């Protein structure tokens with residue numbers, strides 16, 4: 001449909017317009033008027049373009065503020081000096097590693113282990129409020145007491161990432177930053193897209209353009225096996241039936257990293273973690289939230305599968321996972337490209353990092369009851385259809401062969417260490433009297 005303005009400017013039938021001989025001054029006036037109105041239209045167009053750009057920018061910065069608990073600030077000579085110093089290895093042929101999600105559970109443990117053996121480590125974390133940020137800040141204090149610098153910024157800040165790779169020729173990235181949690185995806189699906197898809201691509205873009213390109217080791221998840229019924233789960237099993245959006249974004253991550261390996265020659269290692277637990281763990285996970293509730297005398301909800309079958313997980317202790325992560329970094333193989341250009345093929349690997357001995361959820365609860373010396377108030381309900389899977393069980397043959405991975409901590413021993421940490425961190429005295437509530 002033609003608009004009024006079009007009709008005014010471009011008459012449909014020439015015969016409709018009476019052509020008058022105009023006076024020269026009149027003609028000039030008309031020409032001038034015509035060019036002024038064209039300029040006016042262009043000006044309008046440019047204003048509209050600028051306005052939409054500015055509103056897009058403000059949308060981007062608003063959403064990144066929404067996803068991050070604090071506005072990040074970075075830059076300056078002092079800041080760059082801190083980054084360089086933290087990234088410098090203290091041993092010959094040491095690695096220089098950017099750890100994303102460094103104030104997270106696995107990120108903190110890996111950063112400490114890398115630093116301990118003399119590698120350089122720079123951390124990145126957006127300190128979002130998915131779970132208590134004060135725990136993340138406490139982990140950061142632990143890291144800074146070992147001179148490990150953690151930048152407070154979001155993965156989607158591409159300016160920051162490219163600046164970081166300009167300042168430091170990182171040999172490796174250990175990418176652990178993610179929106180975790182299987183069931184929370186029902187409540188906040190976009191947070192999974194923001195971190196696990198957009199954030200991942202933002203990181204890979206920066207890494208592929210870096211010179212040198214780092215090797216990437218990153219956290220996928222056992223959840224990619226979804227409704228797979230073949231046990232134990234092997235890396236070659238099908239992973240095209242995810243049960244949650246979390247699982248789907250991790251599976252997408254495996255495909256996305258594959259394209260960056262294929263097009264740009266980035267060395268990629270994806271690690272499928274199996275329900276990792278331990279000291280400094282995640283408060284949203286069952287072993288942690290059950291501990292809090294049991295000590296507070298509150299009931300816990302235990303999910304049960306179809307036909308009253310108990311759910312089971314291949315719970316894997318944090319120290320075993322850390323060894324698997326470091327072995328992955330050590331054996332990663334170099335990226336083949338530089339500055340965005342592929343120069344040859346690069347490794348693409350996927351490993352299960354599990355414990356190979358699933359334990360049921362009621363057994364987990366009974367171990368906690370024993371260590372906490374408190375009986376749990378149990379509320380057993382049928383597993384809701386919110387993304388959970390009935391069981392997980394890792395085949396770790398590939399990780400054993402190629403990484404020398406060998407888990408050594410069973411759930412009994414691992415939970416004992418967790419409970420000891422929990423009681424001391426949250427201020428419970430040895431005799432059981434609380435000095436500081438959660």
Ligand SMILES: O=C(O)[C@H]1O[C@H](OP(=O)(O)OP(=O)(O)OC[C@H]2O[C@@H](n3ccc(=O)[nH]c3=O)[C@H](O)[C@@H]2O)[C@H](O)[C@@H](O)[C@H]1O
Pocket residue numbers: 180181182220221222223273274275276284285286287301302303304311312313361388
């Ligand atoms: O391996 C993974 O890739 C994932 O592991 C972890 O997921 P899950 O294995 O689901 O761990 P977690 O929540 O501790 O529930 C454990 C069991 O307790 C059951 N469960 C849970 C809560 C509850 O209230 N009741 C209950 O019975 C529940 O049904 C389940 O059977 C990570 O959170 C996830 O980020 C991802 O890394």
